[in-house]
Amino acid sequence: xxxxxxxxxxxxxxxxxxxxxxxxxxxxxxxxxxxxxxxxxxxxxxxxxxxxxxxxxxxxxxxxxxxxxxxxxxxxxxxxxxxxxxxxxxxxxxxxxxxxxxxxxxxxxxxxxxxxxxxxxxxxxxxxxxxxxxxxxxxxxxxxxxxxxxxxxxxxxxxxxxxxxxxxxxxxxxxxxxxxxxxxxxxxxxxxxxxxxxxxxxxxxxxxxxxxxxxxxxxxxxxxxxxxxxxxxxxxxxxxxxxxxxxxxxxxxxxxxxxxxxxxxxxxxxxxxxxxxxxxxxxxxxxxxxxxxxxxxxxxxxxxxxxxxxxxxxxxxxxxxxxxxxxxxxxxxxxxxxxxxxxxxxxxxxxxxxxxxxxxxxxxxxxxxxxxxxxxxxxxxxxxxxxxxxxxxxxxxxxxxxxxxxxxxxxxxxxxxxxxxxxxxxxxxxxxxxxxxxxxxxxxxxxxxxxxxxxxxxxxxxxxxxxxxxxxxxxxxxxxxxxxxxxxxxxxxxxxxxxxxxxxxxxxxxxxxxxxxxxxxxxxxxxxxxxxxxxxxxxxxxxxxxxxxxxxxxxxxxxxxxxxxxxxxxxxxxxxxxxxxxxxxxxxxxxxxxxxxxxxxxxxxxxxxxxxxxxxxxxxxxxxxxxxxxxxxxxxxxxxxxxxxxxxxxxxxxxxxxxxxxxxxxxxxxxxxxxxxxxxxxxxxxxxxxxxxxxxxxxxxxxxxxxxxxxxxxxxxxxxxxxxxxxxxxxxxxxxxxxxxxxxxxxxxxxxxxxxxxxxxxxxxxxxxxxxxxxxxxxxxxxxxxxxxxxxxxxxxxxxxxxxxxxxxxxxxxxxxxxxxxxxxxxxxxxxxxxxxxxxxxxxxxxx
Amino acid sequence: xxxxxxxxxxxxxxxxxxxxxxxxxxxxxxxxxxxxxxxxxxxxxxxxxxxxxxxxxxxxxxxxxxxxxxxxxxxxxxxxxxxxxxxxxxxxxxxxxxxxxxxxxxxx
Numbered sequence: 036x037x038x039x040x041x042x043x044x045x046x047x048x049x050x051x052x053x054x055x056x057x058x059x060x061x062x063x064x065x066x067x068x069x070x071x072x073x074x075x076x077x078x079x080x081x082x083x084x085x086x087x088x089x090x091x092x093x094x095x096x097x098x099x100x101x102x103x104x105x106x107x108x109x110x111x112x113x114x115x116x117x118x119x120x121x122x123x124x125x126x127x128x129x130x131x132x133x134x135x136x137x138x139x140x141x142x143x144x145x146x147x148x149x150x151x152x153x154x155x156x157x158x159x160x161x162x163x164x165x166x167x168x169x170x171x172x173x174x175x176x177x178x179x180x181x182x183x184x185x186x187x188x189x190x191x192x193x194x195x196x197x198x199x200x201x202x203x204x205x206x207x208x209x210x211x212x213x214x215x216x217x218x219x220x221x222x223x224x225x226x227x228x229x230x231x232x233x234x235x236x237x238x239x240x241x242x243x244x245x246x247x248x249x250x251x252x253x254x255x256x257x258x259x260x261x262x263x264x265x266x267x268x269x270x271x272x273x274x275x276x277x278x279x280x281x282x283x284x285x286x287x288x289x290x291x292x293x294x295x296x297x298x299x300x301x302x303x304x305x306x307x308x309x310x311x312x313x314x315x316x317x318x319x320x321x322x323x324x325x326x327x328x329x330x331x332x333x334x335x336x337x338x339x340x341x342x343x344x345x346x347x348x349x350x351x352x353x354x355x356x357x358x359x360x361x362x363x364x365x366x367x368x369x370x371x372x373x374x375x376x377x378x379x380x381x382x383x384x385x386x387x388x389x390x391x392x393x394x395x396x397x398x399x400x401x402x403x404x405x406x407x408x409x410x411x412x413x414x415x416x417x418x419x420x421x422x423x424x425x426x427x428x429x430x431x432x433x434x435x436x437x438x439x440x441x442x443x444x445x446x447x448x449x450x451x452x453x454x455x456x457x458x459x460x461x462x463x464x465x466x467x468x469x470x471x472x473x474x475x476x477x478x479x480x481x482x483x484x485x486x487x488x489x490x491x492x493x494x495x496x497x498x499x500x501x502x503x504x505x506x507x508x509x510x511x512x513x514x515x516x517x518x519x520x521x522x523x524x525x526x527x528x529x530x531x532x533x534x535x536x537x538x539x540x541x542x543x544x545x546x547x548x549x550x551x552x553x554x555x556x557x558x559x560x561x562x563x564x565x566x567x568x569x570x571x572x573x574x575x576x577x578x579x580x581x582x583x584x585x586x587x588x589x590x591x592x593x594x595x596x597x598x599x600x601x602x603x604x605x606x607x608x609x610x611x612x613x614x615x616x617x618x619x620x621x622x623x624x625x626x627x628x629x630x631x632x633x634x635x636x637x638x639x640x641x642x643x644x645x646x647x648x649x650x651x652x653x654x655x656x657x658x659x660x661x662x663x664x665x666x667x668x669x670x671x672x673x674x675x676x677x678x679x680x681x682x683x684x685x686x687x688x689x690x691x692x693x694x695x696x697x698x699x700x701x702x703x704x705x706x707x708x709x710x711x712x713x714x715x716x717x718x719x720x721x722x723x724x725x726x727x728x729x730x731x732x733x734x735x736x737x738x739x740x741x742x743x744x745x746x747x748x749x750x751x752x753x754x755x756x757x758x759x760x761x762x763x764x765x766x767x768x769x770x771x772x773x774x775x776x777x778x779x780x781x782x783x784x785x786x787x788x789x790x791x792x793x794x795x796x797x798x799x800x801x802x803x804x805x806x807x808x809x810x811x812x813x814x815x816x817x818x819x820x821x822x823x824x825x826x827x828x829x830x831x832x833x834x835x836x837x838x839x840x841x842x843x844x845x846x847x848x849x850x851x852x853x854x855x856x857x858x859x860x861x862x863x864x865x866x867x868x869x870x871x872x873x874x875x876x877x878x879x880x881x882x883x
Numbered sequence: 884x885x886x887x888x889x890x891x892x893x894x895x896x897x898x899x900x901x902x903x904x905x906x907x908x909x910x911x912x913x914x915x916x917x918x919x920x921x922x923x924x925x926x927x928x929x930x931x932x933x934x935x936x937x938x939x940x941x942x943x944x945x946x947x948x949x950x951x952x953x954x955x956x957x958x959x960x961x962x963x964x965x966x967x968x969x970x971x972x973x974x975x976x977x978x979x980x981x982x983x984x985x986x987x988x989x990x991x
Binding site for chain 1: 890891895896897898899900902903904905906910913916928932933934935936939940941942943944945949952954955957959
């Protein structure tokens with residue numbers, strides 16, 4: 036039996052979703068599947084396109100799991116465009132001359148950005164905002180520009196404006212209509228949004244009709260001329276004036292298309308040719324096309340079912356949306372403009388904190404028809420559930436949008452009020468019952484539920500709701516989520532931190548007596564030691580807490596595989612004087628230490644006997660060095676590029692800032708090691724975005740990124756705030772560091788900590804920037820105390836005769852460990868392999 | 884016939900830490916879990932890494948018994964019999980130890 040030939044034209048989000056769904060449902064042995072992908076890469080997440088500017092990796096956006104197409108034997112023609120369809124012969128010809136035959140054809144050709152017919156719009160300074168290639172071009176141009184404008188004040192336009200702002204150029208938005216986001220917001224909502232956006236420095240111009248773009252200007256490269264006679268000088272222009280269905284191929288082969296564009300489809304997603312389906316933005320259903328991803332995913336599902344002979348119909352789509360534009364929370368549900376006959380509205384306006392909420396209800400006041408939320412979208416999920424599931428409104432619907440102090444219904448709708456069939460994730464059509472099933476099957480973390488059900492992996496707007504359902508289901512099962520430190524403390528690190536600080540506990544013994552049991556172990560001892568050090572900044576080796584420390588912290592060096600230690604003096608920001616280098620060289624020669632530049636821009640000396648450490652360090656300290664804390668869970672170093680002092684591209688003094696920050700935070704004990712990076716310009720030579728704290732210079736200040744790391748699971752840092760002056764930057768950093776020290780679990784790097792913070796980077800911004808928890812003053816104070824009590828642990832140790840005794844290898848002999856043996860290698864030395872050592876140490880184990 | 888060998892003063896070992904002593908040519912790790920007169924002794928060599936480091940490990944309690952966690956890769960060895968919690972096939976030599984007149988004594 037010959038296989039049925041299935042061809043998909045278009046490998047965007049919807050085209051790929053179709054294939055995923057098909058692979059899941061169909062017997063693939065019966066099909067030969069070919070997909071045309073015009074772009075140079077397979078499907079990627081266009082919804083989160085702007086995030087590309089912060090991580091710059093196309094892979095991060097990719098929707099295709101590695102090896103997915105190969106595994107299912109799907110032939111993807113990357114970079115190949117379908118040119119013609121011959122419906123009589125059922126064959127497609129591509130631009131390379133290839134002919135691909137089909138039995139069933141699915142068109143997922145998407146849309147193209149529509150650019151108004153303005154004279155001068157073909158200039159090389161004009162862009163659209165749709166593909167990764169567009170973004171690369173915009174970024175390259177932004178680098179040589181002072182200002183830029185987005186034409187179009189809709190959802191995507193404001194998203195683009197946010198990207199321009201983040202790229203560090205003066206940003207303008209031009210809208211033809213009198214309000215922003217006219218599609219989703221009513222007039223007052225649009226007005227509130229405008230105020231908020233202007234307050235962060237974006238220039239909004241509404242009611243402007245662009246006539247012509249002329250090359251040249253007094254200060255900028257181009258001048259825009261408007262119908263009202265006004266002008267705006269601007270370096271470059273991004274058009275975001277709407278999209279149009281890509282129906283060129285359909286027209287070429289004579290398929291029926293809609294009057295306003297788009298390939299006409301019926302409820303089964305069939306076009307006028309029953310062997311051809313159309314899905315996503317290219318399709319027009321009842322003379323409507325949908326520019327959101329959720330309806331496209333729905334159509335993909337309908338098309339898969341119909342091709343496989345199952346019943347399924349497309350019945351329109353919910354166009355509600357919740358998003359954050361330029362830092363402003365915006366939500367729009369259903370009939371946001373109140374166009375339903377006889378509907379009634381409730382409005383809440385708070386000009387003090389710039390919040391506007393409006394709900395539109397049916398005449399009898401029982402059903403929610405629509406909502407507009409600006410500045411506060413906390414009630415979005417609840418409101419959406421009222422409309423989607425047709426839940427009857429409470430007697431006083433205004434209680435849904437009032438703040439708690441004004442009599443709001445607290446606690447929200449509650450997931451228990453939702454029917455089992457309630458749609459939780461509209462992108463992947465996941466119901467409440469699907470999530471409950473996944474939890475019952477043992478997927479008990481938010482990550483596992485997302486992976487199992489697909490919920491929350493589209494736009495991500497439903498993640499808080501998924502979390503609620505997950506927690507409710509776990510509670511039903513009687514599962515208690517435990518993060519106890521260990522068998523000796525039934526508290527998390529965070530809880531212990533608070534107990535220690537609030538009760539002023541100074542020793543492990545005291546804590547164990549009050550809140551723990553037993554003797555303690557290798558997990559709780561160093562964790563508590565670290566908390567005590569961060570809270571009270573006492574010398575980490577004080578005799579009370581001596582037994583808590585890992586050997587690294589006791590002997591102030593990193594133990595190597597043979598029991599010797601490394602010696603790494605601090606070289607803040609990677610700076611070292613020639614004179615300092617000479618001392619390092621002298622010490623290394625005298626004690627025959629292996630010498631290497633470490634990954635942290637400093638010099639490491641390896642192979643030091645424990646008993647030699649005090650002598651080595653006293654020489655280094657005499658020459659002005661101090662400990663680098665390379666052995667500690669603490670700030671290791673600040674990596675810097677040379678910056679504006681020497682580099683011809685640098686725009687700020689990155690070394691100066693790096694040295695200052697390293698000296699500010701050195702020695703502070705943190706839940707895990709921390710690394711910083713400071714780059715003097717956007718070329719990012721310090722790789723700051725791969726660090727716990729990454730700072731990148733802009734023309735007007737510093738952009739602050741947090742919670743990235745290299746290592747085993749590399750993670751890009753996320754933007755916390757931009758264009759900061761140094762004073763504000765340091766203030767934010769103080770708060771960030773202390774908040775992390777206070778709240779992270781044991782041995783949790785900042786990236787993992789952020790992933791576990793519910794609300795993620797947005798929540799962190801609210802805490803650090805907006806002082807949501809009201810603790811910032813306290814955090815700054817605690818940091819100031821910690822900084823004031825810094826001491827070089829080696830200097831202190833050397834001045835204490837008693838603690839120096841501990842460095843001898845034997846308590847009863849001056850001999851050194853004769854099992855430490857070295858072998859020459861590349862003009863230095865390395866630890867000898869076991870077989871190279873004296874036979875006495877070849878102790879055979881009972882089979883180890 | 885071996886006998887008790889005097890090694891060092893008890894007060895030279897900080898409570899909750901260990902030291903290494905050279906006893907009859909052997910490297911012996913001696914631990915003092917608390918400020919009381921209780922000490923333990925095992926061979927100082929970590930059998931996994933074959934490095935003389937156990938005296939620098941953290942003393943810990945699991946299954947109601949005391950162990951030392953190797954400072955290299957954290958395998959735990961029982962302070963009484965030298966057995967390894969992670970791998971029952973591996974062990975270190977354990978020695979008798981006591982405190983007499985303020986001095987630590989080991990019996991090999």
